[in-house]
Amino acid sequence: xxxxxxxxxxxxxxxxxxxxxxxxxxxLLVDLELLLGMAKGLGEDNQRSFQxxxxxxxIVNVCDPAQPETFPVAQALASKFFGQRGGESQHTIxxxxxxxxxxxxxxxxxxxVRKCARSWVTAIxxxxxNPEFIFACSQAQQLQWVKSYYPGLHARLQxxxxxxxxxxxxxxxxxxxxNLPSGEAMVRQFLQxxxxxxxxxxxxxxxxxxxxxxxxxxQLPQIMRSCGIRHxxxxxxxxxxxxxxxxxxFLWEGLDGxxxxxxxxPGDSYGMQGSxxxxxxxxxxxxxxxxxxxxxxxFGFGDGGGGPTQTMVDRLKRLCDTDGLPRVQLSSPGRLFSxxxxxxxxLCTWVGELFLELHNGTYTTHAQIKKENRECERILHDVELxxxxxxxxxxxxxxxxxxxxxxxxxxxxxxxxxxxxxSCIQLVAEEAMCHYEDIRSHGNxxxxxxxxxxxxxxxxxxxxxxxxxxxxxxxEVLALPRxxxxxxxxxxxxxxxxxxxxxTPASLQPLLPQQPVFVVQEIDGSVTLDNGIIRVRLDPTGHxxxxxxxxxxxxxxxxxxxxNQFVLFDDVxxxxxxxxxxxxxxxxxxxxxxxxxxxxxxxEGGMRGSAWFLLQxxxxxxxxxxxxxxxxxxxxxxxxxVHWHEAHKFLKVEFPARVRSPQATYEVQFGHLQxxxxxxxxxxxxxxxxWAHRWMDLSEHGFGLALLNDCKYGASVRGSVLSLSLLxxxxxxxxxxxxxxxxxxxxxxxxxxxxxxxGVIPAAYSLNFPLLALPAPGPAPTAAWSAFSVSSPAxxxxxxxxxxxxxxxxxxxxxxxxxHGSHVDCWLHTSLPVQEAVLCDLLERRDPAGxxxxxxxxxxxLFSLPSAVPAARAAAPTELSPRxxxxxxxxxWRLLISASQPEARLSHLxxxxxxxxxxx
Numbered sequence: 037x038x039x040x041x042x043x044x045x046x047x048x049x050x051x052x053x054x055x056x057x058x059x060x061x062x063x064l065l066v067d068l069e070l071l072l073g074m075a076k077g078l079g080e081d082n083q084r085s086f087q088x089x090x091x092x093x094x095i096v097n098v099c100d101p102a103q104p105e106t107f108p109v110a111q112a113l114a115s116k117f118f119g120q121r122g123g124e125s126q127h128t129i130x131x132x133x134x135x136x137x138x139x140x141x142x143x144x145x146x147x148x149v150r151k152c153a154r155s156w157v158t159a160i161x162x163x164x165x166n167p168e169f170i171f172a173c174s175q176a177q178q179l180q181w182v183k184s185y186y187p188g189l190h191a192r193l194q195x196x197x198x199x200x201x202x203x204x205x206x207x208x209x210x211x212x213x214x215n216l217p218s219g220e221a222m223v224r225q226f227l228q229x230x231x232x233x234x235x236x237x238x239x240x241x242x243x244x245x246x247x248x249x250x251x252x253x254x255q256l257p258q259i260m261r262s263c264g265i266r267h268x269x270x271x272x273x274x275x276x277x278x279x280x281x282x283x284x285x286f287l288w289e290g291l292d293g294x295x296x297x298x299x300x301x302p303g304d305s306y307g308m309q310g311s312x313x314x315x316x317x318x319x320x321x322x323x324x325x326x327x328x329x330x331x332x333x334x335f336g337f338g339d340g341g342g343g344p345t346q347t348m349v350d351r352l353k354r355l356c357d358t359d360g361l362p363r364v365q366l367s368s369p370g371r372l373f374s375x376x377x378x379x380x381x382x383l384c385t386w387v388g389e390l391f392l393e394l395h396n397g398t399y400t401t402h403a404q405i406k407k408e409n410r411e412c413e414r415i416l417h418d419v420e421l422x423x424x425x426x427x428x429x430x431x432x433x434x435x436x437x438x439x440x441x442x443x444x445x446x447x448x449x450x451x452x453x454x455x456x457x458x459s460c461i462q463l464v465a466e467e468a469m470c471h472y473e474d475i476r477s478h479g480n481x482x483x484x485x486x487x488x489x490x491x492x493x494x495x496x497x498x499x500x501x502x503x504x505x506x507x508x509x510x511x512e513v514l515a516l517p518r519x520x521x522x523x524x525x526x527x528x529x530x531x532x533x534x535x536x537x538x539x540t541p542a543s544l545q546p547l548l549p550q551q552p553v554f555v556v557q558e559i560d561g562s563v564t565l566d567n568g569i570i571r572v573r574l575d576p577t578g579h580x581x582x583x584x585x586x587x588x589x590x591x592x593x594x595x596x597x598x599x600n601q602f603v604l605f606d607d608v609x610x611x612x613x614x615x616x617x618x619x620x621x622x623x624x625x626x627x628x629x630x631x632x633x634x635x636x637x638x639x640e641g642g643m644r645g646s647a648w649f650l651l652q653x654x655x656x657x658x659x660x661x662x663x664x665x666x667x668x669x670x671x672x673x674x675x676x677x678v679h680w681h682e683a684h685k686f687l688k689v690e691f692p693a694r695v696r697s698p699q700a701t702y703e704v705q706f707g708h709l710q711x712x713x714x715x716x717x718x719x720x721x722x723x724x725x726x727w728a729h730r731w732m733d734l735s736e737h738g739f740g741l742a743l744l745n746d747c748k749y750g751a752s753v754r755g756s757v758l759s760l761s762l763l764x765x766x767x768x769x770x771x772x773x774x775x776x777x778x779x780x781x782x783x784x785x786x787x788x789x790x791x792x793x794x795g796v797i798p799a800a801y802s803l804n805f806p807l808l809a810l811p812a813p814g815p816a817p818t819a820a821w822s823a824f825s826v827s828s829p830a831x832x833x834x835x836x837x838x839x840x841x842x843x844x845x846x847x848x849x850x851x852x853x854x855x856h857g858s859h860v861d862c863w864l865h866t867s868l869p870v871q872e873a874v875l876c877d878l879l880e881r882r883d884p885a886g887x888x889x890x891x892x893x894x895x896x897x898l899f900s901l902p903s904a905v906p907a908a909r910a911a912a913p914t915e916l917s918p919r920x921x922x923x924x925x926x927x928x929w930r931l932l933i934s935a936s937q938p939e940a941r942l943s944h945l946x947x948x949x950x951x952x953x954x955x956x
Contacts, residue, residue, distance in 0.1 A: 037613045040771045041142060041461055060107040064099065066350045067114035068092055073312025074360060084360030091117040120359040127319045127329050128375070130367035131352045133159065133171040134334040135343030136247060136306050137178060139210050140464040141454040142769055143340070149181045151341035153189060156182065159343050160192050163201040166349050170368045171196075172334075174206030174245045176232035177449055183236070190236075197237045203368055204233045207241035207265055209445060213453040214252040214390075215399070215727045216406065216749055218413045219705030220835055220851070221451060222256070223878050224444050226263035230879055231840065240879075243267035243369050244296070247306040247334070249453040250398050250615075251727070252390035255705040257290030258928060262878040267373040268296045269332065274304035276393040278722040284331070285324040285376055287385040291707045292927045297373060297380055302331050307338040310351035312361070319362045328379035332372050333364070388709060393722040395459075397609065397617040399750035400686075400761040402458025402465060402773050407747035407780065408472035409456050412447050414805055415479035416440065418505045420837040421533065423482065424848055425823050426489035427838065428868050433489040436482050437843030443478060446471050459614045462770040487810035490535065491817065500538035501817075503808040504530035506801050507826055507833035513643050513666040514807050525643040527667055530807060531822035533836065538809065549667045553645035557637050563647040565665040565672065570786060572665055572672045574600075577630030578649035580691070583672070585739075585786045592741050592786035594756060597692035599784070600674065602628040602651065602659065603759075607686035613766040614773065617750075619724050621686060628653050643667050656681040671744060671785035671799055678778045682765040691758045691784060693741045695734050700753035701791060702728035703800065706834070706853040706928055713753045725752055725761070730800035733791040734758055742796040744783040744803050792856040795829070827863035830856035839880050839932060849880055850931040864931075871934040878930060 071092040078085035091113055099110040135155045139148050159171045173179070173193075183190040196202035208225040209232070217225070230240045244265045246252070249272060260268065268288060273281040281300070288298040302322035308314045318331050325331075335352065336344035355364040365371075400406075420440060426433045450468045454460045460468075487501050500517070504510050511529040516538055518524050527549060530536040551568040558564070561576030566586070573582035580599035583592040593599050606624035609616035630651050638646035648662040657680050664673045680687070699710040713734070715721040728751045733742040743751075743758045750761030760782055763774055783803055787794030826833055835851035838844075848868075854860065875883040 037611055037768045038142070040767070040769050060104070060111065061101070062347075063350065064095065064107065064110055064114070066347060066354060067111075067118070068095060070312055070351060070354055071095075071114070071117070077312050077316045078360055082360065087117065088360075118354055118358050121357050122359045122361065122363055125329075126357075127322070127325060127331065127362040129315060129318055129331050129333045129362050129364045130372040130375070131310070131333040131335055131364055132367060132369060132372070133162070133169055133344040133349075134306055134336045134338065135159065135171075135173070135341055136336075136338030137175070137341045138248075138339055138454055139175060139177060139449065139452040140467070141339070141460055143461070144463045145449075145467060148178065149185055152178045152182050153186050155341040155343045156189060156193060158345075159202070160189075160196065162344060162346060162349060163196050163199075165346070166353075166366075167201070168353075168366045169344075169349055170201050170203060170366060171344070172203045172205045172245070172369055174204070174208070175210050176204075176206075176208070176229040177210045177445070179204070179236065180232065194237060200368070203370070204237050205241050205243055205369055206245035207233065207263060208244070208246075209448040210452045211246050211249060212448065212451045213398075213456050214246060214249045214256065216409070216456050217451045217705075218729070219255060219259075219853075220417065221413055221448065222253070222259055222705055223263075223851070225448055225451070226259065226265070227840065227879055228441075228445055228448060230263060240264050243269060243373060245369070246270050246272075248272055248339075250395040250457060251392040253705050254291050254389040254709055255707055257288050257296045258292050258294040259705075259878060260296050261294045262928065262930070264877070264879060266296055267369070268298040269301070269369065270298075270390075271301050271304055271306055271334075272392055273300060273390055275395075276722070278393045278718050281390075283324055283384055283386065284322050285328050285379075286383050287380065288390070289385050289387045291388075291704075291709070295385070297376060297383075298386075299332055299372070299376060301334055303333060306334040308333055308335040308348075310335050310348040310355075312355070315355060315361060315364060324383065327382040327384075328376055330372060330375040330379075332369075389704070391723060391726075395457075395612065395615040396725040396727075396750070397607075397612075397615055397764060397766070398457035398459055399725070399727040400617075400748070400764050401614045401766060402770075403747070403763055403778055403780070404774075405450075405456060405458055405465060405468055405472075406749060407778075408469065408476075409447070409451065410747045410804065412472055412475040412479070415476060415483070416443060416447065417835065418503075418805070418808065419479050419482045419486065420835065421505050422486035422490070422503065424836050424838055425533075426486040427844070427846060428823075428848075430489045430492055432492070433486075435838045435843045436485070437838065437840075439478060439482060443475050446475055457615075458770075458773060459612075460769065462772055465770060465773070483808070484810065488813045491812035491814050499812040499814065501535050501808075501810045501812045502528055502530050502538050503535045503810055504532065505808065506532065506798070506805050507824060508532045508798055508829070509822075509825075510802060510807065511668060512802070512807055513669070514809060516809060527643060528807065529820075531820050532825040533833065534820065534822035535817070536820040537818055549643060551667065553641045553643065553665055553667055555637055555639070555641040555645035555647070557647075561633055561635055563635055563637060565645045565647065565663070567645070567665050567667055567669065569668070569670050570665070570672060572663065574635060574647055574649075574663060576632040576635050578635050578647075578651060578661060578663070579630065580784070583741075583784060583786055585788060588739075588788060590739055590786070590788070591694055592739075592784075594692035594694045599691040600663075601690045601692075602653065603688050603690055604628055604653065605686040605688070606684065607764060607766070608684045609766075613768040614770065617686065617725050617764075619721070622724065638662055639664075653678070653680075653687065654682065654685075670787070670795065671742075671783040671803075673781055673783045673803070675781050676762075676779070678763060679776070680763050680765070680778060681775055682763075683767060685765045686761070687763040688759050688761050689782070691741065691743060693734050693756045693758060695736050695739065695741055695756055697734055697736050697756075700758075701733045701735070702726065702751065703731045703797075704729060707855060708857070711753075713755060724754070725750060727751065730804050731796055732758065733796055735787075735791055738789060740787050740789075740791055740794070742785040742787065742791055742794075742799070744785060744796075744800045746781045746804055748780065748782065792830070792858075797832070797855050798829070801832075821867070822865075823867055824850070825865045826852070827865070828860045830854055830858055830860045831862040833864070841880065846934065848933045849876070850929075850933060851878075852929045852931070854927050866933070868933070873934075874932045876930045876932045878928070880930070880932070882932060
């Protein structure tokens with residue numbers, strides 16, 4: 037296993053020599069290495085193998101190191117051999133210089149800055165000496181660091197970019213994890229990255245370059261396509277532990293049907309060194325060489341930097357067109373994919389996620405980083421929405437564009453694939469926690485400023501604004517402050533993406549709701565919570581013995597089993613400690629047994645009912661949990677606190693369901709996908725531990741059970757048992773990872789019918805985006821107000837923000853997606869004044885068709901836009917809707933809405949003429 041670093045370790049220089057570089061000797065050494073490689077690699081049955089061995093023997097015989105005049109004779113022998121050309125049908129290898137540098141891993145961020153400088157200076161020297169050498173470089177963040185700390189080096193990189201030798205690739209801010217970031221965060225990786233590349237190098241990237249990450253979401257193809265990217269390169273699936281991925285060149289199709297051309301370098305590495313063995317492996321292992329005759333060959337030292345050397349370049353130049361070997365070209369990513377595009381009609385298609393059958397412990401390792409990541413994603417979402425509404429409602433408010441850009445970039449930095457995954461050293465984790473604290477602190481300040489702007493101009497005492505940042509109306513129990521520092525529970529209703537005044541202190545007196553929560557503790561110590569929607573029964577140890585959907589009487593917990601069962605596993609992987617969970621850990625399952633009598637009633641009913649208990653996990657670790665049921669809430673919450681002090685243990689919680697299905701559904705970015713609940717094939721078995729975002733669901737016809745969470749990612753459904761992964765305890769490369777106190781919440785939601793119709797998706801959003809009670813500088817508005825809503829529960833309005841190009845220009849970007857897996861018609865309602873609405877891509881570039889015009893034929897997709905009205909004069913809302921086909925499953929829609937000035941009027945809007953909607 038990779039050991040935790042020793043910061044006190046010292047190194048001693050034991051030898052230092054001066055040497056004179058002799059070019060002729062170097063060339064002969066390269067030639068002899070290649071001849072030896074061919075003699076070994078081509079095999080005894082190949083004529084060129086014997087010719088290579090014979091030529092090498094001749095060179096050794098004629099060359100005398102003490103007599104430089106013998107060198108030209110030896111070189112002539114080598115040139116004669118390598119000068120024999122291959123045939124036209126030879127496979128072409130596109131050799132691209134590359135230097136994969138982990139933005140943080142076994143070293144801190146600041147060391148990466150120095151690694152970049154050292155590596156790229158070497159690349160520049162190679163580009164100067166070898167005009168045909170091309171170097172591909174990803175990660176805008178690293179280039180931004182070089183620009184800040186080494187401006188002269190950055191200027192040289194720009195110079196070689198103009199020559200076509202230095203090629204920015206990837207299009208993202210960092211090489212992020214491909215599983216855990218939210219959909220919006222993935223969009224921002226491309227938005228920030230592509231804008232940086234355009235600004236600094238004059239053009240955006242056309243290929244997504246992610247050679248080293250721990251899996252690839254099924255939503256990535258659509259995100260790529262809408263960010264101007266049609267090509268994708270990685271090699272990480274060659275690390276699969278169980279199944280060999282069947283393709284190296286193929287079309288990858290995402291959730292909505294978007295396709296990109298994908299290529300995995302068949303040499304299964306992004307750090308080749310130009311040897312004959314590697315060249316032969318690239319052809320021999322290519323599983324698509326019958327469909328295409330081109331492969332990538334990435335060469336250069338990587339992970340910790342270094343990059344290509346002159347020796348590597350010389351080897352590959354020597355092998356450019358040699359009989360017996362594939363044709364080798366010093367090439368570029370663009371040339372590679374152009375060649376592959378010509379064969380794309382013959383390629384196979386892979387649909388859905390690219391699941392890495394390894395490193396699935398990274399879904400759980402370093403729980404605090406994952407909690408902070410989820411929280412910061414929420415904060416930035418809320419800040420952008422409220423700041424956009426404040427800008428629309430207040431002429432004096434300044435949208436915090438620069439601050440939001442910096443906060444997003446800080447979050448994106450920590451979504452690098454060795455940071456958010458927890459597979460880094462302690463020093464990196466500590467830096468990440470400081471970054472998250474900065475995002476939370478500054479984000480909350482910006483939230484307060486936006487709330488103040490929404491209440492500006494109202495004289496009187498300070499008030500409280502209840503804000504809903506989700507696109508549907510919510511009625512929930514909220515703890516509101518009372519005079520003297522106490523809090524009272526109130527049932528509040530807040531419209532979609534808007535606000536409502538807080539209840540007055542007088543109305544916070546305890547009132548019994550129409551359907552209150554009842555809490556009953558039996559003589560045996562068990563507790564029942566019932567809100568008229570669901571009924572929850574806990575045994576005296578805190579196990580969930582019954583969960584009933586009241587209307588139908590349907591039991592959700594499997595007969596003879598208990599839910600909320602904590603289980604402990606031995607967790608000792610083969611090598612990658614922080615990265616891996618092995619399948620054999622399932623053989624060590626040990627239920628954590630509670631002690632009867634520890635269950636006690638917490639809140640006694642009315643607005644909320646709860647019970648809590650303590651649980652000793654082991655002699656070193658303990659857990660406390662409050663089980664909470666609110667009025668009108670369709671799910672029961674489990675607020676959990678764990679003091680965790682273990683070594684190589686894995687804590688999960690299980691819920692055996694009275695549901696049978698061969699597939700379970702898991703939320704991913706902007707959608708969901710299904711995975712098997714059985715181990716029929718090796719592909720099924722390899723998914724014994726998978727990832728999900730805010731929810732997973734197991735349903736049969738007419739009934740299902742959903743498990744929601746507020747900060748967890750590791751999950752599995754085996755048979756009928758839903759399992760949520762909570763905590764791990766690896767010891768390398770960070771010996772202290774996950775030790776200490778943790779807080780998290782998960783929830784269980786039984787439902788009638790499908791998860792779509794039952795509202796599992798909005799329930800999971802609500803768990804992760806609580807209603808906000810924000811102090812106002814003056815009295816809160818007396819009436820509720822909604823900025824946006826959608827007419828279909830299948831469509832989620834995910835993001836509302838100001839356009840990057842006009843942060844103060846009152847141009848809103850709205851991002852919506854279809855979440856149910858269907859085709860629906862949907863209306864978008866807004867109470868903001870609208871001047872025009874146009875489609876845009878994820879980079880916020882307007883559709884070439886321009887503003888939505890009137891007078892399109894009936895088959896065009898239409899919007900109806902009533903008159904724009906001043907924000908101060910509440911009138912009929914503006915409605916926007918595609919007609920005829922609506923939203924398709926998993927499809928992202930981006931809309932630019934330009935707000936009119938408060939008193940503006942547009943005649944075509946006043947006349948209510950239809951406007952056409954043109955899809956991307």
